[in-house]
Amino acid sequence: MSKNLSALSFRKGIEKNVFERMVEAAEATGTAECNDVVHQLGQEHLFGDAVTLGAVSFYDFLKKENAGKKVFVCNGSACLCAGTQKSLQQSLQGHFPAGEIGHICCLGRCHEGGAFQFGGKNYSGQSEAALGELFRTGEGDASDRYEVVSALQPAQLTAEFPGIEAYYAPFKTLIAGGDRDALGAELKASGLRGRGGAGFPLAIKWAGCRSAVGQDKYVVCNADEGDPGAYIDKYLMEQRPHSVLLGMMVAGWYAGASNGILYIRAEYPDSLTVINQAITDLQAAGLLGDNILGSGFSFRLKSIKGAGAYICGEETALLASIEGQRPEVRTRPPFPVQEGLFRKPTIVNNVETFANLHAILTLGGKGYAAIGTPQSSGPKLLSLDSHFAKPGIYEVAMGTPLSEVFALAGGFKTAVKAVQIGGPLGGIVPLAQVERLTVDFESFKQAGFLLGHAGVVSIPEALPMIEYIEHLFQFTADESCGKCFPCRLGSTRGRELVAKARAGEGYKIDRGLIGDLLETMEQTSLCALGGGVPLPIKNALEHFADELSPYFQD
Ligand SMILES: Cc1cc2nc3c(=O)[nH]c(=O)nc-3n(C[C@H](O)[C@H](O)[C@H](O)COP(=O)(O)O)c2cc1C
Ligand code: SF4
Structure with a gap:
């Protein structure tokens, strides 16, 4: 059944696909769970009303309970641990009736706490006076400031962007006559493992998609960073968007895909804006579209906005979501490289994983592998929450002692008893165990924890x-x-x-x-x-x- 639905979704293509139309339909009222929308989309896409209703009623921002909500309070782990949300909720009750206050899970403002969304913008750390001003005038300070520190010489993922011309030079060389087998060998030599949590080797995944039979292949960027405490992907999309796009373009060239899709969570409105602008800039530079720079390689990129569902970070649920189906996890095999988006061969990688491709192209596979450990190579970003003296994004080589990262951030400014690393499914590390850990997959696993995506949430002494x-x-x-x-x-x-x-x-x-x-x-x-x-x-x-x-x- 769901295979047939994937085929029906494929018929309409990815331009304004059914999921995007569901999201759009909810814009005016806050819900797409109404008879007209459900029926119209069900008919147009030949899904039937039950399938469309099953989908829209799943998402926080599409289901009928969302109608009329005006302000959304973050209830993620980092804001819970910051201890800011009870008083924020009370303040908001002075400005909005209870029915207009909703919840949202993690806006990536973990470095500050007190996070909420209002009028499609994210805010955090606002004083009472600032809140009053914001709700009276609709104007407020939505800026998002945090430390960005690299312990690497030279920095890799956090390196300054030199402009499209210079940054895409290695990509131009690649498509102008590069050898896909040679790139495959570099990818293997790099040892890069996925940064979305599971640490799967990138070279194996990409080779699987390349060798899969099929005319239509896709590259999907998993930008649904739902782990409370993680704002690594958010940082990359908002401050280094081209690192992500370049990685996707290399994947497309290597595997023979001509479409790339970034599935970006709705909780990150700024990421959507910046990525869309970066795509426009690439089009203007002639680096997207048909027959790019006469190379014979054609590639398009587009973003799709999510609708508030953590499970859409799981790759098969994410693909079902894009197809407009209820985002339930699919059994594997078949893996996405065999049957992914629309049941076509698809590479799905995390934002940070794609962002590593520039370093592999410029340093070569071996040069890249020289950063980090033999099993966990390359640079890694960690995001540290508001309990640190200098919260922010920290770039280190894999294998760096975790205590060194914490020292870089000035240690804790409050009394903390444990840290949860890698999101809600990551281990809870008591402070006494931090000394034992290095930032790599093996160290965490051996100690009975999980590196995951490496967002860090501090659990204060005061929180039972x-x-x-x-x-x-x-x-x-x-x-x-x-x-x-x-x-x-x-x-x-x-x-x-x-x-x-x-x-x-x-x-x-x-x-x-x-x-x-x-x-x-x-x-x-x-x-x-x-x-x-x-x-x-x-x-x-x-x-x-x-x-x-x-x-x-x-
Ligand atoms: C419940 C759940 C949530 C997940 N959330 C994310 C996520 O937000 N971002 C992400 O990249 N991967 C997430 N993953 C992992 C993806 O399923 C998938 O392994 C990943 O996107 C593959 O990319 P990578 O190889 O580059 O890590 C999640 C997995 C599970 C089970
Ligand atoms: S464990 Fe089962 S029910 Fe829970 S999210 Fe995964 S597939 Fe769905």
Whole structure:
């Protein structure tokens, strides 16, 4: 069934595709979940109303509960840990009726806290007076300031952009007569592994798409950075957009794809604006379109705005989303390089992964691999939250001690007991363990944690760990795609157990019961949302046993 829907979606192509039309339909009222829209899109795309309704009712910014909302308060982990959101919510209640205040999960303002979206713009760290002024006049300071520091000499991902002419010179050389096999060898030698969390080798993925049979192939940039605490992709898109676009263009040339799509989360309005402008600039420079610079290579780029669903960061859900289907995770195999967007061969990579291609082209595979460790090569960006003295984006070589990164950021300015690294599915690292870790996939794995995408959320002493555990279960319950029951039910049951124990009415959690629940989620969930959240919860149970013991039966 869903294969047929992919084929129907493909018939209409990617120009103004059905998902974009759903998003557009919600612009005026805040929802696309109304009979007219559902019926019209269902008919036009031959999906039928049930399929269209199934899709629009999934997304935070399309479903009917979103209608009439005017201001959205961030409820992500970093803002929770910043301790800013309760008072922000109270302030907003002085300006808006309760029905106009909604929630949003992570605006990438983790370096400041107090984040919210109003009038399509993101704000953070606003004083009472500034809030009053903003809501009275519609004008406010939406600027987004944070440190950007590179420990590399020379900087790579954070290097100054020298202009289109100079930056795309290696790409021009490539398409003017480069050898795809030779590029494949450089990619392999570079050892680059995906930065979206799983660390899959890029050379294998790209070669898989290149060798896949099919006329139509796609390159998709996963810019749905939903991990609270991570604003690495946001930084790259807003401040180094060409690094991302160049990486996608190289992928297209190598694999024989002629269309690239950036799926950018709606929570990042500035990223959309900057990327769209960069695409326009590339078109003007003759670097996109048919037969680019007479090379015979044709490539187009476009962005698609998401609609508020964490699971769309999972690559198969993301592809289903673009096709206008309900974004439920698909089983693999087939992998996207075999059957991806519209069931055509597709490369899906993270924003930061694509941003590494310029360094590989200029340094060569071996030169690139000289940065980092043998198993985890290259530079890595980390984003640090508002508990650090100098929050921001830090670029280091893979293998750098984590404590060095924290020292670069001036250490903590508040009392912190643990850090969660790699998003809500990443490990909870007690401060005493930070010394053991280096910034690479192996070190984190060996220590029982996960590097993931490397956003860092600091859990302050003042925040009870039991509250944080409930937050993680709640997040999973809110964001579960619902396809498999261990995640769909397990996250909700887990949250209920914790909430009941926190209610202070004498209920204590049975250790065997929660152990079974976590084990079931970990072993039997279809994807790493349900399968991943047991890790941080187990870390917390192990490393904060004393603090948590009052909530558990002996
Ligand atoms: C629940 C879930 C959420 C994810 N979110 C993201 C995301 O926001 N960005 C991302 O690049 N990858 C995310 N991933 C990983 C993608 O599925 C996929 O592995 C990645 O985009 C591949 O790119 P890479 O090889 O460059 O890392 C997520 C995975 C899961 C299971
Ligand atoms: S683990 Fe959760 S998010 Fe992943 S497929 Fe199952 S229900 Fe969907």
